[in-house]
Amino acid sequence: MNADLVVVGSGFFGLTVAERCAEELGLDVVVIDRRHHIGGNAYSEPEPTTGIEVHRYGAHLFHTSNERVWEYVNRFTDFTPYVHRVYTNHGGEVFPMPINLGTINQFFRAAHSPQQARDLVAEQAAELGGREPANLDEKAVQLIGRPLYEAFIREYTAKQWQTDPKDLPMEVISRLPVRYTYDNRYFNDTHEGLPAQGYTAWLERLADHPRITVQLETDFFDASQPVSKGSVVGQVPVVYTGPVDRYFDYAEGALTWRTLDFEEEVLPVGDFQGTPVMNYADADVPYTRIHEFRHFHPERDYPTDRTVIMREFSRFAQASDEPYYPVNTEADRARLLTYRDAARGERGVLFGGRLGTYKYLDMHMAIAAALSMVDNTLAPHFRGERALVSGGVDA
Ligand code: FAD
Ligand code: UDP
Numbered sequence: 001m002n003a004d005l006v007v008v009g010s011g012f013f014g015l016t017v018a019e020r021c022a023e024e025l026g027l028d029v030v031v032i033d034r035r036h037h038i039g040g041n042a043y044s045e046p047e048p049t050t051g052i053e054v055h056r057y058g059a060h061l062f063h064t065s066n067e068r069v070w071e072y073v074n075r076f077t078d079f080t081p082y083v084h085r086v087y088t089n090h091g092g093e094v095f096p097m098p099i100n101l102g103t104i105n106q107f108f109r110a111a112h113s114p115q116q117a118r119d120l121v122a123e124q125a126a127e128l129g130g131r132e133p134a135n136l137d138e139k140a141v142q143l144i145g146r147p148l149y150e151a152f153i154r155e156y157t158a159k160q161w162q163t164d165p166k167d168l169p170m171e172v173i174s175r176l177p178v179r180y181t182y183d184n185r186y187f188n189d190t191h192e193g194l195p196a197q198g199y200t201a202w203l204e205r206l207a208d209h210p211r212i213t214v215q216l217e218t219d220f221f222d223a224s225q226p227v228s229k230g231s232v233v234g235q236v237p238v239v240y241t242g243p244v245d246r247y248f249d250y251a252e253g254a255l256t257w258r259t260l261d262f263e264e265e266v267l268p269v270g271d272f273q274g275t276p277v278m279n280y281a282d283a284d285v286p287y288t289r290i291h292e293f294r295h296f297h298p299e300r301d302y303p304t305d306r307t308v309i310m311r312e313f314s315r316f317a318q319a320s321d322e323p324y325y326p327v328n329t330e331a332d333r334a335r336l337l338t339y340r341d342a343a344r345g346e347r348g349v350l351f352g353g354r355l356g357t358y359k360y361l362d363m364h365m366a367i368a369a370a371l372s373m374v375d376n377t378l379a380p381h382f383r384g385e386r387a388l389v390s391g392g393v394d395a
Helices: 012-023 067-073 101-107 114-124 136-144 146-161 199-207 330-344 353-357 363-382
Strands: 005-008 029-032 044-046 053-055 062-064 086-090 093-097 191-193 212-215 238-240 257-267 277-280 289-292 307-316 349-351
Touching (some): 012 212, 044 199, 114 136, 349 363
Parallel strands (some): 029 212, 238 349
Antiparallel strands (some): 044 053, 277 289
C-alpha cells in the first residue's frame, strides 16, 4: 500500500492527525472508517423533507478556551455566534439549566441574593459534615444541596447512566457549572459557536487534501479489506481511534459504555418547544431530553411550518451498539490499565481519540489531543528521531 501513515477512524481526532501529517509533515495518509460517511460522531446531514441540519449522533455544540484549537478550527470553518442554553422540565414546570440563581429562586419561590442562595445551599449540603465527597451522589449534594440534587440531577442521572450514582465518578457532574448569578449559559468557555455551513462541510474541508485518501465502509478488523489490522500493523505506522478493547480482541474483557437511541420526528408545526434542548428531569418521562434542531441555526432560512425533533434515550451498549459514553466504573478503570500496558507494547501503533483512550472527550479536547500527538510523537518519528511507540493509550 502506498501510504506513510494509516489512520483508523475519521472523527475529529483522526482527521486532525491526517490533516497535520499531510500538510505539515508532507506525508501520504490513508484514513479508513467503517461507516459510510466521514466525521465520526460529529457528522450531520439535512433531514430530507425540511432541509433542517440534524446531528446524527446527538447534538454537538462546539466550545473551547484553547486558543490554539480555536485558531486551528477557524482555518476550516466559520462559526455562528450561537450560545448554548438549556432548560429542564421538572414536575411540569420549566427551569433554566445549569443550576443558576434563576433556577434556585424559581425552585424555592424566593428572591435570594447571590449570598443568600450560597448560604442556603451550604446549609442544605451540611449533611456531608465537611467531608470530601467520594462519588457523584455526594459531590452533587456538596455542590447544590439535597433538594436541588433530588429535583434536577438524581433522576436524570439515573436515566442517563442506570448506574448507582455512588458508583459513578464525580467528573460526570463536575462538567455542569453551578452559578450564583442569572447567567444561564451552558458552557464557560471563551469561544463558542456552530459551524456556519454545518459539521459535515467542516469535516470535509479537514479531509480535503491531495495527500489524504479516505476509504469508507472499511473495517480495520475485516481481513478481506485491503487496509486491515493484519495487513498494516508492523508495515506502516498506524493511528488507531477505534475502541481500545476491540483492538486487543477484548482479551481483558469489554469496557462498559452507554449508548443512545434517537427517535426522530418531523412535526407539522413551526416551533415545538421554543428552544434547542429541553431536558426532562423526572423518572416518569423515559427520555432524557428533546432536541429541536431548527433552533441551533436561527440565522438559516428553514421552513416555518415544519420542525424536526429528536428524543434521546440512554441505555447500556451491547456489542453491536455505538459506544457513546464511557461508564468508567472501578472495574473499567482496572481493565483500562491493562489495555494501556498492551498498547505500549504495540510497536508502530498509536491509540487516540474518545474510543482509543476510553475517555469522554469534547470535540475541542479530541482536536487538542490530536495536535499534541502530531507534535510530540509523530513529527519526531517522521524526522527520524525516534521509533513510534505509544506512551500508552493516553499518548
Ligand atoms: P469519533 O467521532 O467517535 O470517531 C471515531 C471513528 O472511528 C468513527 O467514525 C468510527 O466509525 C471509526 N471506527 C471505529 N472502529 C473502527 C474500525 N474497526 N474500523 C474503521 N473505523 C472505525 N463534543 C463537544 O465538543 N460538544 C458536544 O456537544 C458533544 N456532544 C456529544 C454528544 C454525544 C451523544 C456524544 C457521544 C459525543 C458528544 N461530543 C461532544 C463528543 C464528540 O463526539 C467527540 O469529541 C468526538 O467525536 C471525538 O472524536 P474522535 O475522533 O475521538 O471519535
Ligand atoms: N445532568 C443532570 N441533569 C441535567 C443535565 C445533566 O443530572 O439536566 C447530569 C447527568 O448526570 C449528565 C451530566 O450531568 O450525565 C453531564 O451533563 P451534560 O449535559 O454535560 O451531558 P452530555 O451533554 O454530555 O450528555
